[in-house]
Amino acid sequence: MKPDCILVTALTDPGIMRSLNLKQWDLLIRQARNANLSGRLNTLCHENGLLEHIPEQAINHLSSAQILADRQVDTIRWEVNRIQQALERLDVPVVLLKGAAYLLSGLPAAKGRIFTDIDLLFRKKEIDAVEKTLLLFGWFPTKMDEYDQRYYRTWMHEIPPLSHIKRHSVLDVHHAILPETASLHPDTEKLLENIIPVKGFDNLFTLSEVDMVLHSATHLFHDGELENGLRDLIDLDALLRHFSENNPDFWNDIVLRAHDLELSRPLYYAFKYSNKLLNTPIPKNILTSLDQSPIKPLAWFMDRLFSRALQPDHASCDDGFTGIARWLLYVRSHYLRMPFQLLLPHLLRKAWMRRFNEQDTTI
Template structure:
């Protein structure tokens, strides 16, 4: 009989389905704050059972973590306790992902050099920002795509450059041209499939739900140390955590590798908690930051002070509603969302932002844009 991982201490902001295998492996992928030998000694059987699940079809949510898991497994004394075929499978999967990351980095270096020559500064986002900074080249956290933020005035030029670099634009729906024109990001796919898809942003997220001052993002940003170009930036530690939070809200999922990123950013980059609280208040994103950081503390044992979480936490009725939504394990199938998911999405756009009126404003604007789509079709 196969053994199954025992439940890990879980957060009320996670769906119960994730309180087992996924969280054991997520914790195994950590780089910082690793003085927790008793945890792995007490949970050896559960962690090994979680690792054994990797011999089957690997869940897409786990793939970004495989190089880190492979690098950390021997450090915890677990690798030699695995069957040889699982060790080999884990090794091959990790090496393939590392090779993919190297191809992405090669394309990215070329693109950043071209953007620099054109005088277009860039802020790298998410996986692109964390590569060779939070995570080492030998054990990257693989990004789903490559995200670049440019200023509004440089947006068209950056999109044209992507086309010059063997990328072709993706129009998500030919019947929604007005929506496409209003998007805060443009998506490009490689013509030769050698690299990941590219997303070029002119804003961090939809500009209506949260109040994000783009100028402050740039003034607070700092140079990425891996490229030797002052024009290649990363968000400040505080803005990084806030971006992770608003992106998690967009997916209604605060229990993915985003809590690993939040853990590493908090431990390695050491954000100023007072500045973080101030920025979250200004963005109107205290509540979404609360769900990200409370999950991160509960699952990754990150040294986030309870006083900060107390300042971020929404009032009890909204907190209960939001946690109910987050425990639903909502489908992430963007191609075919059921009516129920749409309804929950509408509710969440009002209940999660600090100021519900911004969610209502977004919904009103969205209706107007869809009318324009209909008129243009």
């Protein structure tokens, strides 16, 4: 693996940005753009008083990203307002997950963050009513073929993404944080028991602090395809630093809760990689007490995969193995989602459809 991904260095040690030359800034801006972290980088420059040391060319790109991030904050607040207004009549708690939750709870993890969609969690028995009501207010299922529809409805922990007919905002409506077929089974009821209200709203909630971290870890290390791997790891780092700052019990609480929800393995990976890449201060005894490291050869292998896939998706950070690592993690994410006898036909079909679509569009 290439040792010098300048973005990770700048994120962990912003001071180095004082002394970068133009060529290095060029690379840093490109890596940040591909990793969806330009807004985050801008936040760090502001917080560390670095602006006067940054060349104008780079400032242009950073402010451009910040302006977009600022607009996204308004957009997310507005969408949440619309969602809440639509679901008011249902009398079910609306639970925000991930980015929208960080933003509405005023967490530092939201600063300069790029949002792609809004994630919501409901009880499975409420999903039907929620979907029907959202439909009335203009959120329609995104177009997909019957196979994908069925795949979502049968195997996934969410319904097909909904997209607003006018505003094009995308909602991911979940009834669990992992698919039902997955090897781990965190209980949605347990998550809902501990939700906390969002200030200023009657019926809007987020997961509890520890559950927020566990969900983020699970999404990154057990479910996702790591397309925004570094961005998600930055989220984890920001959450862990913030929650542990004034709460000495936080570390013990989260380890216990992880055990309770069957999420110790993803939490272990979260601790390990946020510490390794971003120097998140994880107490040593906590890491050892969690010891969820898989058997040695597998641990070594997984480490090779994650270390690559968590780098920015930019040619300058890739080595000969990066493409394969990303692909293997993609396969793994499906493997963790569904029983093996379903997996192979599914992936083959996906590969076939992709090939087929390419042919279709270019002829």
